Amino acid sequence: MLAAFNDRQWLWLSAGFYFAGFLLGTWSLVRRGRPSGVLVYALIAAGYGLQLAGLGLRGKAVGGCPLGNTFELFQFTAWSAISLYLVIGVAFRSSILGYFTASLAASLTLLSLSIPAWDSGRRLRLFGHNPWIELHAALALFSYGVFALLALTSLMLLLRHFSLKSKNLGGLFSFLPSMVDLDQIGLRLLSTGVVLLATSLAVGANYWLRDPASASIGKLLITVTVWLAASIALILRLRGRLLAKRFAWTGLLLFAAALLSLWPIDSSRQALTVPSAPATVPARP
Amino acid sequence: MSSPGFFLLGATHQRAPLAVREKLALDAEASAALQTELATVAGLRELTILNTCNRIEFYGVADTPDTLARLEAVYCARQCFSPEEFASFRLSLAGRDAIQHLFEVAAGLDSQMLGETEIFGQVKAAYATAQTRQSTGPVLNRVFQKTFQAAKYVRTQTAITVGHVSIANVAVDLAHNIFGDLKATRILLLGAGDIGEKTAKAFQSRGAASLTVASRSFERAMELATAFGASAMPFDQREVRLAEFDVVVGSTAAPETVVSVEAVATALRKRPARPLFFIDLALPRDIEAGVADLENAFLYNLDDLAKIAESHRVARLAEVERARAMLTEKSAALWQQVSAQGAPQASPPAAGKPAVSTA
Numbered sequence: 001m002l003a004a005f006n007d008r009q010w011l012w013l014s015a016g017f018y019f020a021g022f023l024l025g026t027w028s029l030v031r032r033g034r035p036s037g038v039l040v041y042a043l044i045a046a047g048y049g050l051q052l053a054g055l056g057l058r059g060k061a062v063g064g065c066p067l068g069n070t071f072e073l074f075q076f077t078a079w080s081a082i083s084l085y086l087v088i089g090v091a092f093r094s095s096i097l098g099y100f101t102a103s104l105a106a107s108l109t110l111l112s113l114s115i116p117a118w119d120s121g122r123r124l125r126l127f128g129h130n131p132w133i134e135l136h137a138a139l140a141l142f143s144y145g146v147f148a149l150l151a152l153t154s155l156m157l158l159l160r161h162f163s164l165k166s167k168n169l170g171g172l173f174s175f176l177p178s179m180v181d182l183d184q185i186g187l188r189l190l191s192t193g194v195v196l197l198a199t200s201l202a203v204g205a206n207y208w209l210r211d212p213a214s215a216s217i218g219k220l221l222i223t224v225t226v227w228l229a230a231s232i233a234l235i236l237r238l239r240g241r242l243l244a245k246r247f248a249w250t251g252l253l254l255f256a257a258a259l260l261s262l263w264p265i266d267s268s269r270q271a272l273t274v275p276s277a278p279a280t281v282p283a284r285p
Numbered sequence: 286m287s288s289p290g291f292f293l294l295g296a297t298h299q300r301a302p303l304a305v306r307e308k309l310a311l312d313a314e315a316s317a318a319l320q321t322e323l324a325t326v327a328g329l330r331e332l333t334i335l336n337t338c339n340r341i342e343f344y345g346v347a348d349t350p351d352t353l354a355r356l357e358a359v360y361c362a363r364q365c366f367s368p369e370e371f372a373s374f375r376l377s378l379a380g381r382d383a384i385q386h387l388f389e390v391a392a393g394l395d396s397q398m399l400g401e402t403e404i405f406g407q408v409k410a411a412y413a414t415a416q417t418r419q420s421t422g423p424v425l426n427r428v429f430q431k432t433f434q435a436a437k438y439v440r441t442q443t444a445i446t447v448g449h450v451s452i453a454n455v456a457v458d459l460a461h462n463i464f465g466d467l468k469a470t471r472i473l474l475l476g477a478g479d480i481g482e483k484t485a486k487a488f489q490s491r492g493a494a495s496l497t498v499a500s501r502s503f504e505r506a507m508e509l510a511t512a513f514g515a516s517a518m519p520f521d522q523r524e525v526r527l528a529e530f531d532v533v534v535g536s537t538a539a540p541e542t543v544v545s546v547e548a549v550a551t552a553l554r555k556r557p558a559r560p561l562f563f564i565d566l567a568l569p570r571d572i573e574a575g576v577a578d579l580e581n582a583f584l585y586n587l588d589d590l591a592k593i594a595e596s597h598r599v600a601r602l603a604e605v606e607r608a609r610a611m612l613t614e615k616s617a618a619l620w621q622q623v624s625a626q627g628a629p630q631a632s633p634p635a636a637g638k639p640a641v642s643t644a
Contacts, residue, residue, distance in 0.1 A: 032442070160462070163462075164459070164462060164463065164583050165577075165583065167585070167589050167592075167593070169459075169462065169593060170448075170596060170600070174447070174448070176462075177465065178461060178462055178463055178464055178465035179462070179463050179464075179560060180463065180464045180465050180559065180560070181465040183558075240557035240558050241557075243557055243558060243580075243581065244560070244580060244581050245580070
């Protein structure tokens with residue numbers, strides 16, 4: 001079954017489902033005046049399964065977690081955000097969050113697929129045979145996925161704040177969750193992101209201390225800076241110094257910083273790079 | 286009649302003014318008496334009575350048009366209402382038109398407050414009562430079951446019920462947009478007049494549990510607080526204790542504002558993580574307009590709320606034709622099914638006596 005397509009084809013299919021979720025959500029909002037909750041959720045779930053298949057094939061091809069180039073980093077970040085959405089989307093009971101998530105996932109995956117240069121070089125056995133380094137990288141990227149979801153709830157909070165201040169409560173605004181609920185979910189997401197990234201850094205530091213040449217200072221500085229920024233934001237929020245709009249803007253900036261940090265982190269890696277031929281994993285007998 | 290004799294007979298707010306509806310309304314005692322009397326009406330096979338403040342409607346299955354005339358005569362006599370006068374307000378429909386009307390009633394299209402959902406529960410209650418009395422049969426059972434499905438369909442497929450159209454409920458909606466669940470939301474009512482009372486009722490009906498009343502007359506505050514199971518607070522403490530509350534409803538008759546920007550700014554500093562929502566229903570206004578400029582404070586006055594309520598009403602109106610078209614399609618399909626069941630003679634007589642529901 002998996003051999004029916006190569007990894008990029010699976011990922012294109014997955015992006016198609018995310019995009020379909022975005023289109024359906026937009027159509028539903030415009031034509032029916034309300035978001036389509038269950039169907040969008042189903043499309044996202046289907047896209048998630050297809051993305052898992054694509055990333056799985058890619059993982060087999062590169063001999064580890066597929067985090068070896070910008071394309072893979074974007075794909076993994078989108079996948080992480082969706083993983084979390086599929087869990088909290090049900091608890092949060094907000095169909096509009098599904099619409100926003102589908103939009104973000106479609107943007108990240110389609111962008112990464114449409115720029116071939118991002119997938120021009122693959123790194124085989126990027127993490128050698130050390131599962132701890134692989135865990136470190138996967139946790140770090142998963143925390144970026146958490147920040148992606150934080151950015152979405154932050155955007156929703158800004159929209160809710162704007163709608164209440166401008167007294168414009170119709171259309172899309174009428175489906176947004178309450179300000180307090182968005183603030184609380186944002187706080188939980190930020191806490192989760194900080195803990196995940198801290199764990200990732202702790203795992204990576206343990207390895208780095210034994211072998212300082214295994215990671216560049218630049219990469220270390222960038223990752224620590226992102227974590228520090230997130231930690232400071234969390235402390236300020238908990239102490240009541242970073243609230244409402246400013247907290248939401250911080251959430252958006254954190255995700256932007258996390259995304260931007262992917263390029264310098266990627267380019268600073270020391271690993272084996274293979275030529276750019278799109279990897280097709282041979283079918284298993 | 287070639288149809289199974291499904292009919293509607295009644296009077297609604299569309300034609301009958303309040304003074305007439307008062308005379309036509311059935312209280313519990315009258316309901317019981319009418320039920321006994323209707324049992325003597327020959328040819329009345331099935332019956333459900335929908336009795337609300339805006340309508341008295343008899344839905345049933347009759348053998349002949351004479352049966353309807355007898356039903357009307359019994360009802361008018363019971364209510365001491367002139368049959369001639371009743372004829373001028375009467376709504377009498379049969380077959381598919383009667384089904385369409387019932388669909389529209391259950392979906393809130395025929396309500397005074399367009400799109401309200403309370404009527405759906407009232408129709409359900411009327412049908413449940415009729416079932417208990419065993420006065421429904423194959424036709425009414427099918428029609429009412431399909432009515433509930435059709436009303437639910439229209440409510441989910443159109444925006445006919447979206448947004449509230451009363452000022453008090455719009456205010457509660459706004460509070461919900463800020464705080465979510467209102468169970469833990471603390472509400473301060475400034476003023477104990479009618480407007481404050483209506484708003485308090487709206488908040489309580491949506492789950493708000495913590496209400497405090499502050500009025501320039503402490504006795505009146507105590508009175509209202511007691512009526513709502515709330516607590517009363519001296520009026521002069523309103524600004525000092527502002528930080529204890531999430532929602533402040535101003536409805537006093539004070540000639541000047543009673544909550545200043547400075548007091549709100551101080552309160553916000555004491556509770557930085559939670560917003561403050563002000564609903565100013567007073568004229569002249571109770572809350573200083575500058576409060577709206579504070580970062581985590583939201584201020585809505587009477588005009589703002591009225592505009593939102595009006596926009597909801599207009600939005601609902603825009604959905605009426607779409608909703609009606611959906612219901613027309615469904616009523617046509619149902620009428621075909623009901624007609625296919627056969628003439629009234631094919632409907633077995635109701636096992637019990639016609640029932641009256643005062644939903």
